[in-house]
Amino acid sequence: MSRSHKKHLAAALTACLGALAYTVSKVDLAREGELGMPGFPAPTEAYAAVANVETAQLANAALGLLMAVVALLLVRLPRTPLVRWPALVLSWAGIAMVGAGVLGFGARAAGLAPSLGATPPHMPTALAALLVGAVWVTAWTIAAVTATRSSRRRCAAGANL
Template sequence: ALFLVRLPRTPLVRLPVLVVSWVGIVMVGAGVLGFGARAAGLAPSLGAIPPHMPTALAALLVGAVWVTAWTIAVVSATRSSR
C-alpha cells in the first residue's frame, strides 16, 4: 500500500503493485459483500445473523470505507504521471 503513495515508474515494480492492489480490493470487497449478505440473512450458509447488529453494521461500514479508500488510492496512483 505504501508503494501507492509514490508509485515507481519501473514497470517491473509498478505493474505487480497495481495488480496486487486490485486483487486485494476485489478480495476485501467480496468479504464485505459476503458479510453484508450474512448480516442481512440473505446467505444463511455463511453463518448465523450476527447477534449484535450495531457492531456488524460498524464492521460493514469500516470495510466499505477501506475498500473505497484503497480503490481511490489505486486509481489515483494509476493516473499519476509521477
C-alpha cells in the first residue's frame, strides 16, 4: 500500500469517526432533552422554536450517520458515476456545513459572535468539541480531495481509451 493510499485511508476513516462522534453526541443530547452541541448549550429561546427536542436531535444523529457512510464511501469510491459523483458532492456539502459549524462555534467560544449565543459555560468541553470538529473537517477534506483527484484521473483515462 502506497504512502498516499495510507494517508487517504486514514483521512477517510478519521472523517467517518468524526461523523460517528457527532452522531453519538446528538443521541446523548436527545436523551438529555437538550438542544445545542456538547459544550455549547442552545439559548433558552431556541426551545420555543422546536416542537420536540428529542426528535430534532435524533434527526441530527441520523444526518451524522449519513455523513459517516458518505465519508466511508471515500475509502474506495465505486466506479459507477451514479454513486461516485453524489458521494463527492455530498462530501463537499458536508465539509462546508461542518466547517461553517466549527468556525461559528469557534467564534462563539472566543466571544466574537454574541449573536450565536453566550460563551460556553464549560470551556474544556467546548474546546474538545471544537477540536473533534476541526479534525473531522480536515480529515474529510483530505479524503475528498484525494477521491476527487482519483475520480478525475479515472475520467481522463477513460477518455483516452
